[in-house]
Every structure is written in C-alpha cells, then in structure tokens.
Amino acid sequence: MGEESTVPVLCSFGGEIVPKCGKFVYEGGTTRLMRVHRSINFLNLLCRVNEIFKSTAISTIKYRYPGLELDFPLVSVTTDEDVSGMMQEFSSPMATPIHLFAEPRHNLDNGTIQSTPSILQNSEITSSSHMVDAYRQDGDGTIFSHSHGQACHMQYSSRQDLDNVTLQATPSIFHEKNETNTSSPGMFDDILYESDLNPLIHLLKENTAMGGIETGVGSQPQVVDNSGDNTTSKIDFSLSEGQEFRNADAFDMALREHAIRSSFEYRPMRTDQGRIDKTCIKDRCPWYIHASKVPGGSSFRIKALESNHAHEIAKLTTHRQASQKWVANFVRGQVRKHLYSTPDDIVAAIDHVYGIEVNYYMSRRGKDLALKEVHIGTSLYDLAAYCDEIERTNPSSFVTLDFPSYALLGIFIAYHATRHGFEKACRPIISLYSRNIGGDYPHVWLYATGLDGGYNSFLVAYAVVESSNQETWSWFCRQLARILLDSPEITIITVKQEKSSEAVGSIFQKAHHRYCRKLLCEDFYRKFKDKDLLLNFRKAIDAESEAYFRLHMDEISRISPEAQKWIKEISPTPNFWAVSCFDGQQDCIDYHLSAEEFDIWRDDGNAMNSSVISMMRLFHTNMREIFLRNQVQESSDEDRQLTPYALGRLDNVETQLKLSFINAKHHCQRQFYTESIYDNDNGHIVDLTERTCTCRIWQLHKFPCCHAVAAIRVHESNVLDYCEHYTVANCREAYSEFIHPISNVHHMKDTPRTSGAKKRTYSKRNFTP
Ligand SMILES: [Zn+2]
Ligand SMILES: [Zn+2]
Structure with missing residues (x-):
C-alpha cells in the first residue's frame, strides 16, 4: 500500500x-x-x-x-x-x-548504571513474558515493588484457568533518585531496580550480596549503625546485636528474610515467653541468635548473635522458613501488584526473587492472609483496589501504597489535576502539616498545600500514615519530591515542631525552607504573654530589610533578654523564619490554619463513623466538587480582572501610596526612583522589566509594592499587567483539569481488568496444587 x-x-x-x-x-x-x-x-x-x-x-x-x-x-x-x-x-x-x-536499568544503591549483557543474550526473554519490576526489601521482610517510568506494564497470567487476569498496574510508584542521602539511613538503601525483562534472579542476587546468598557474607552481617535512637528499626537484610524490632513477629519476619536470603535454615532452640533462641539446622554449626523482649515494652532486641557458619553455604531450592506468613509478607509489600494475581503468579514471583519454591497452597494462603489484613479499618485489598481505581480513573496521578516505616502503612495521593493546577497556576510555595485523623484511629493526614490566585488553599497532595514521625515525613517528602522536584524556586513551609522540618531539610536541599510564622508567633506568645514583644517579633519576622529586622530584634532584647534567647534557639540562623534573610517566595499570610477546610471534611467523615477509606472517598468527592465549582467553560472579560483578594490587596497598596506621598521619577529605561516627602525609607529603585524593587516586596510576593505601583503609574501602564498571578483567569487555571469520579471499589472486586490484555503463559513449573 x-x-x-x-x-x-x-x-x-x-x-x-x-x-x-x-x-x-x-x-x-x-x-x-x-x-x-x-x-x-x-x-x-x-x-x-x-x-x-x-x-x-x-x-x-x-x-x-x-x-x-x-x-x-x-x-x-x-x-x-x-x-x-x-x-x-x-x-x-x-x-x-x-x-x-x-x-x-538503575542500580540505586550507588546511582550507577549497570551493564546488562544478559539482556541481549538471554534467549529466555521471549518465552518468559513475566515481568517483575523491582524489589525493595524492608526490615521485616516486606518486599516493595517499584515500577520505573510512567507507563510500566505488568502482565501476569495464570497457568490455571481461574481468571487469566492480566494486569496493567502501578504506574510509577517510585522515581527514586538519591534516595540514599535521605535522613533515614538504611531504609531505602536496598532498593533494587530491575528491568522489565531481565530474569531477576542473577541480578537480585548480585545486588543483594549483602544478604550474602552466594558470597557467604551473610555470615558476617553488615554493621548496622545503631547510634542514635534504636527504636527505629533498621531496614537491612542483615542482623546484628542490639538491633531492635517492633515486636516478636517483626523479629521473626526479619530473621526469616535473612535466612532465606542467606541460604541457610534454622531451628528453634527454645522459645519462652519473651525470649527467642534459634540455631542453624546443620550439626555443629555455631550460628546462633538470641533475642529477648525489651523490658517495659513489646519490642524485641537481638542480645546475642553468632553469625558464622561452619559449613558451605549452598543454594537452597526450598526453604523451611518460607512460611505462609512469610509469603503473606511478600504479597503485602507488593500488594498492588499481587492484587489480581493468582497463587501461581506469586509462586513464580518468589522463585524469581529468591530462587526458592513455595507450594501453591502456601502461596494461596499467604495471599489471602495478606489481603485480609486490616489497616486503618480497611483491608489491604480494598486499599490497594482504591489506589488502582484512582490511577485508572485519573491517569497520571501519583498514588503510592507503601510501608514507609517499619510495617507502618502509608497512602499518598496527588491527583493529576492538583499537580497540574499547582504547577500552572500556584506560586511555588508549599505548606506541610499534619492533622490527626480523629475517630478511633491514631493515624494522621499529611497535607501539602499551595495557594491559588485567589488565596484559597489548594491541596496538592495528601497522605494517610499511621503516625507523624521522622520516617513517615521523610517518606511523604520523597513522594512529594517526585512532583515538585528539588527546585531552587520552591519555598516549603513547615511547622517547626513537626518532624516534617527535618525531612524537608534532607530531601529538598535546594528549596527554601522556612517555619510557619503564625505558629511560631503563637508559641512565642504562649511563652511570654506580652503583646509588645509579640508585635516586635512579628515585625522582625516580616521585615524585608536587614535594618528593620535589627531594629525589632534590638527592641526585643531590650524588653526581654529571655525572649531574645528563645528566638535564638529557634534555628541556628534566622533563615528559617526571618524574611530579611530569606530569598524564597513569600506570602503575606501563613496558611497552615487554612487546613480548617479539610478539618471540616474530616469531622464530617468522623461523624459518619467512616473507615479511613470512606474518608478518603469523602476527600475525593469534596475536592472534585471544588474543582467543578471553579471550572468555567467560557472565558469572559472578567478573566483579566484581579481576584477579590488581589483587589483588596491592591487597595491597601494604593492607600499606602497616598498616605506616604510616594513619587516616582524615571531613571533610565524601565527603571524608576521613588521618594517620599515624609518618609526617607521610601527611596527605592523599581525595575519594571525585572519586576523588582529594592524594598524586596515585589520579588518576594510577586505582587507590586507601593513603589512599583507609583512607577507603573508614571510609566502609564496598567497595574493589571503586573499582577498576572492574581487574575481570575489564573485562579481558574488551577482548577482547569478534572478530578474524575471513582466508582465504588467494592463493586470492582470481582471484575478483574482485562481490557487491552494480552494473555501470557508462564514457563512450566512443577507446582504442588
Ligand atoms: Zn550454619
Ligand atoms: Zn518597593
């Protein structure tokens, strides 16, 4: 043709x-x-x-x-x-x-790209269409899956004619880069990336040499850094004395994982209440571990470990420690991948990852066990299905279902629509804060919000985690970093007292980071209960110039040296709170309390005694409504107008201009000098091209200061042309994409997705049905 x-x-x-x-x-x-x-x-x-x-x-x-x-x-x-x-x-x-x-294919352990001659030589490629992404190992033996790239397909099919389900799953769970320099060492160090096509086994073994399958280094566990708090479980395949686990189960899982990865089996020596002793199964092998309960808690600590074996470490094809529960753990770590997969698929996946065989029965029970597991009032199955559903209905959304902290669940959601809106129409300022979820749950919502052109809070992403701590915040920031990137443009505002501050510091190293001034002021007032002091503190924070900052700080130290000391202790440098030494973008208000809107949603949910999943649905519905409300089909003349917020702000600027009798004089090109008859401080240089004023307000706030407005008048231009961020049109732009409705997950349980599916067959294996 x-x-x-x-x-x-x-x-x-x-x-x-x-x-x-x-x-x-x-x-x-x-x-x-x-x-x-x-x-x-x-x-x-x-x-x-x-x-x-x-x-x-x-x-x-x-x-x-x-x-x-x-x-x-x-x-x-x-x-x-x-x-x-x-x-x-x-x-x-x-x-x-x-x-x-x-x-x-990335090896994220060291950031290098490995050569993979196998891929071009491997003749099995065409026959083995099984594609597994990558696995990350958590300390309790949880394996996490990662797909890389945005449209990663995963296809499974069963040997049996149960469903012949073919999946198209988990677009881009992780785009991890430089994970290793985050603040939780060890936690993500073990990320392994695997190509879609490569048979996993060789590489995984290479990469997990720390687990020591072939090299035998398993007998010499890596030194785990136990300095600092040892309540945090170290995520590592290896074990060492002093390591602590949340409870006996967690220890049990970590031990199994270690043994399976290191190709040796163990047997119990004695198990008393509060004490676990295991020894290597081989005769006269000295390998031995002893862990016991930490007094006054439920956690277990390794008290003694003899890590050497007195025999050859040979590869095992089955493993007595690969129990049902262990399989469940495997599934749990990649719950979204295994949501629709069959026991056969799981058997094969385990074979691929570990090179050991578990039987069909164990695999089925393990899967059931995992998916029935209840987290935050909802089964893992429903949570995973919910996440899938969001991704299906709202393509390009970032949804992560993960275990950010040792066995603690986290769900992160950033809709395509909110990402788009933030990027296109919000200033690069993000606030991070947490809220208790309420009801009977100890969980917290983590929010990342921006502001639209009308100064309404704009929810960019949120997460539900089991508690607000360093690990969960680090995890949240890592998810967020995939959306925001670590740009030198962005300002991130955190609550000083929250763990988010440390996480932001380590993950967004280029971003401007500062503390919420409102909450700082509240703290300050609570401590000193002095309005005069508070006023000075506020002015010191907001002072755009160094001189004013000094002025108010001196005043504070005159009134109360104690208050001065308190302020000095906020942070090593004032960058974290004083505008005068902060180059990032600013807003006049701190909007941590704009979370009130979300509090109402949460309280509505709690009033209905909702499970967390229904609360997330409620959030979804509410956000969808906000987007729909702000979407106007036709553009109108009004679009070029300023939002009510901006009009009010412009009014204030004009009043200020009138009161201080500021005059602008043309200097050169589009630069102007300003001066005031009454006030020496109003002598500034305005640059209409760069949109800057030496008072710094214009560049920090992206809203013209009074000097700029005076200059714009002299230049005979329209102020509106300099406020493009605050127009009605831009405000609408934030809501221009749709948040699509999601169907009820419970309906989709029995309707595996087959659209566009290609049936695959596995290489034949001997299963024990
Ligand atoms: Zn041994
Ligand atoms: Zn100015």
Missing part, C-alpha cells in the same frame, strides 16, 4: 523528562536518528537502540504516542506485539516521527 518498509526513529537516551516553562521537555542526553524495518521485533529493536548508544544497559524503551505531549504517560514497549502496535500508530505518511525514549 505504498507504505515504506523502513521508518525513521528518533531515539533519546541519557536525559530525563522535566517540566519547563509550563511544558514537559526531554532535557539532557542525546538523540539519534536511525531507520528500522517496520517488521522489526522487540529484541532486535532493543539491540539497535543499545547499539546506537554503544550501550548494553538499555532495557526499557517507550514512545510518545503521536500527537500527545510529554506530560502524558509514555507507552512502554516490551513485546513484539507492542512494537507492531507502535508501527501501526505511526502509519505512513507519518505526521510525526517515532520518538523512542530509552532508559537504563
């Missing part, structure tokens, strides 16, 4: 897709052009891509669907069918060239 038999293919590698000027662009890396035959198969295509970049590491390729921008998920290519599907989408004459994005 005149179709060219070869097609041009652009291929990019080494860069990344980043938001820029309101669009997503591919930045960095190189782009090469090649021609491929339309009938090329996947493996050959992958070879060509690796060839052209002289690489052996590329294992993932994706393409941009014709006509779509880069902020849409890329389409993964993992099979021959995918390749031919892609060719069909780009039928000739081609309007746009095929643009492939190649990604290497």
Whole structure:
C-alpha cells in the first residue's frame, strides 16, 4: 500500500523528562536518528537502540504516542506485539516521527548504571513474558515493588484457568533518585531496580550480596549503625546485636528474610515467653541468635548473635522458613501488584526473587492472609483496589501504597489535576502539616498545600500514615519530591515542631525552607504573654530589610533578654523564619490554619463513623466538587480582572501610596526612583522589566509594592499587567483539569481488568496444587 518498509526513529537516551516553562521537555542526553524495518521485533529493536548508544544497559524503551505531549504517560514497549502496535500508530505518511525514549536499568544503591549483557543474550526473554519490576526489601521482610517510568506494564497470567487476569498496574510508584542521602539511613538503601525483562534472579542476587546468598557474607552481617535512637528499626537484610524490632513477629519476619536470603535454615532452640533462641539446622554449626523482649515494652532486641557458619553455604531450592506468613509478607509489600494475581503468579514471583519454591497452597494462603489484613479499618485489598481505581480513573496521578516505616502503612495521593493546577497556576510555595485523623484511629493526614490566585488553599497532595514521625515525613517528602522536584524556586513551609522540618531539610536541599510564622508567633506568645514583644517579633519576622529586622530584634532584647534567647534557639540562623534573610517566595499570610477546610471534611467523615477509606472517598468527592465549582467553560472579560483578594490587596497598596506621598521619577529605561516627602525609607529603585524593587516586596510576593505601583503609574501602564498571578483567569487555571469520579471499589472486586490484555503463559513449573 505504498507504505515504506523502513521508518525513521528518533531515539533519546541519557536525559530525563522535566517540566519547563509550563511544558514537559526531554532535557539532557542525546538523540539519534536511525531507520528500522517496520517488521522489526522487540529484541532486535532493543539491540539497535543499545547499539546506537554503544550501550548494553538499555532495557526499557517507550514512545510518545503521536500527537500527545510529554506530560502524558509514555507507552512502554516490551513485546513484539507492542512494537507492531507502535508501527501501526505511526502509519505512513507519518505526521510525526517515532520518538523512542530509552532508559537504563538503575542500580540505586550507588546511582550507577549497570551493564546488562544478559539482556541481549538471554534467549529466555521471549518465552518468559513475566515481568517483575523491582524489589525493595524492608526490615521485616516486606518486599516493595517499584515500577520505573510512567507507563510500566505488568502482565501476569495464570497457568490455571481461574481468571487469566492480566494486569496493567502501578504506574510509577517510585522515581527514586538519591534516595540514599535521605535522613533515614538504611531504609531505602536496598532498593533494587530491575528491568522489565531481565530474569531477576542473577541480578537480585548480585545486588543483594549483602544478604550474602552466594558470597557467604551473610555470615558476617553488615554493621548496622545503631547510634542514635534504636527504636527505629533498621531496614537491612542483615542482623546484628542490639538491633531492635517492633515486636516478636517483626523479629521473626526479619530473621526469616535473612535466612532465606542467606541460604541457610534454622531451628528453634527454645522459645519462652519473651525470649527467642534459634540455631542453624546443620550439626555443629555455631550460628546462633538470641533475642529477648525489651523490658517495659513489646519490642524485641537481638542480645546475642553468632553469625558464622561452619559449613558451605549452598543454594537452597526450598526453604523451611518460607512460611505462609512469610509469603503473606511478600504479597503485602507488593500488594498492588499481587492484587489480581493468582497463587501461581506469586509462586513464580518468589522463585524469581529468591530462587526458592513455595507450594501453591502456601502461596494461596499467604495471599489471602495478606489481603485480609486490616489497616486503618480497611483491608489491604480494598486499599490497594482504591489506589488502582484512582490511577485508572485519573491517569497520571501519583498514588503510592507503601510501608514507609517499619510495617507502618502509608497512602499518598496527588491527583493529576492538583499537580497540574499547582504547577500552572500556584506560586511555588508549599505548606506541610499534619492533622490527626480523629475517630478511633491514631493515624494522621499529611497535607501539602499551595495557594491559588485567589488565596484559597489548594491541596496538592495528601497522605494517610499511621503516625507523624521522622520516617513517615521523610517518606511523604520523597513522594512529594517526585512532583515538585528539588527546585531552587520552591519555598516549603513547615511547622517547626513537626518532624516534617527535618525531612524537608534532607530531601529538598535546594528549596527554601522556612517555619510557619503564625505558629511560631503563637508559641512565642504562649511563652511570654506580652503583646509588645509579640508585635516586635512579628515585625522582625516580616521585615524585608536587614535594618528593620535589627531594629525589632534590638527592641526585643531590650524588653526581654529571655525572649531574645528563645528566638535564638529557634534555628541556628534566622533563615528559617526571618524574611530579611530569606530569598524564597513569600506570602503575606501563613496558611497552615487554612487546613480548617479539610478539618471540616474530616469531622464530617468522623461523624459518619467512616473507615479511613470512606474518608478518603469523602476527600475525593469534596475536592472534585471544588474543582467543578471553579471550572468555567467560557472565558469572559472578567478573566483579566484581579481576584477579590488581589483587589483588596491592591487597595491597601494604593492607600499606602497616598498616605506616604510616594513619587516616582524615571531613571533610565524601565527603571524608576521613588521618594517620599515624609518618609526617607521610601527611596527605592523599581525595575519594571525585572519586576523588582529594592524594598524586596515585589520579588518576594510577586505582587507590586507601593513603589512599583507609583512607577507603573508614571510609566502609564496598567497595574493589571503586573499582577498576572492574581487574575481570575489564573485562579481558574488551577482548577482547569478534572478530578474524575471513582466508582465504588467494592463493586470492582470481582471484575478483574482485562481490557487491552494480552494473555501470557508462564514457563512450566512443577507446582504442588
Ligand atoms: Zn550454619
Ligand atoms: Zn518597593
């Protein structure tokens, strides 16, 4: 039909897709052009891509669907069918060239890219269509899954004709970068990335050499840093004396995981109340562990550990420690992946990861056990299904169901619509705070909010976690970092007393970080109960210039040296609270208390005695309504107007201008001098091009100060042209995308998703039904 038999293919590698000027662009890396035959198969295509970049590491390729921008998920290519599907989408004459994005397999432990000769040589690739992403190991033996890239497909099918469910799951759970320099050492150090295609076993074993499967280093557990608080469980495959676990079960799981990974089995020596002793199963082997209950609590601590074995460590094909509960743990860690998968799939997945076989029965029971597990009043099954449902109905949303802290559950949700709105129409200021969930639950909501052009609180992301602590905040910030990136533009406001402050410091290293001034002031007043002091403190915080800051600080130290001391103890430098030494963007109000709106939602939920999942639904509905309310189909003249908030603010500026008789004089180009007859402090230089004033208010607040307004008048321009962030149109822009409704998860339990599914078969194995 005149179709060219070869097609041009652009291929990019080494860069990344980043938001820029309101669009997503591919930045960095190189782009090469090649021609491929339309009938090329996947493996050959992958070879060509690796060839052209002289690489052996590329294992993932994706393409941009014709006509779509880069902020849409890329389409993964993992099979021959995918390749031919892609060719069909780009039928000739081609309007746009095929643009492939190649990604290497990452080893996040050291940030290097490993070469993977196996991928090009492995003949099993076509037969084993099982794709498992990556696994992360938690201290209690929980394995976490990671898919990388945005449109990661995972396909399973059962050998038995139970469902033949094929999944398309978990887009981009993690985009972890530099995870290792976060503040919870060890916790994410064990992240392993695995290509979609590679057989997992070899690599996992290599990467988990710390677990010592082949090298035998399992007999010499790594030194776990036990300095600092030892109530935090160390997430590590290895065990060491002094390590502490939440309870006996957690210890049991960690021990099993360790033994399975290290290829040795153990047996109990004695188990008393409050004491656990195990020894290696081999005769005369000295390996031995003793843990006991920490007095006055439920946690267990390793008291003694002889970690050497007196025999060869040989690879095991079955393992007596791979119990039902252990399988449950495995499933739990990747609950979203295994939600619809069959026991056979789980058997195979465990085989892939650990190289050991568990039987069908154990796998089935393990899965049931995991999915029936109740967290925050809802089964893991429902939570996972809910997360899937959000992702299905609201594509490009970030939803994470994870165990951020040792066996503590966390759910993070950032809708596509809220991410889009924040990026397009909110100033780069984010507030982080937590709220108790109320009802009978100890859990907390974690919020990340911005402000829209009308100064309404704009919820960008939220999470439910089991408690507000360093680990959960670190986890939350890591999720958030995937949306916000660590940009030098962004200002992050935290509550000083909350653990969020430490997490922000370690994860958003470039961002401007400051404490909520409102809550600082409240604390200050509670302590000193002096209005005069408070006034000075407030003015010191808000002073744009160093001189005023000093003035008020001196006044405070004159009134009360004690108050001065208190202030000095807030932070080593005043950056965290004083505007005068803060370059990030500012707002006139602190909006931590704007959470009141969400408190109402929460209280509504509690009044109805809701489970946490129904509360999340309530949040979803309420947010959806807010978005719908703010969406106006047609643009009108009104769009260019300022929001009521901005009009009020402009009024104030004008009053200030009148009262202080500020005059602006043209200086050069678009620069102006201002001066006041009454007030020496109003001599400033305004630059209309840069939109700055030496009083700093304009650049910090992105709202013209009185000097700027005076200059704009002299320049005979319209003030409106300088307030673009605060227009009605921009305010609406924040709500321009839809939050789509979600159906009731309970209805979808029995309707596995099969759309677009391709049936796969597994390599044959011997299962014990
Ligand atoms: Zn032994
Ligand atoms: Zn000014």
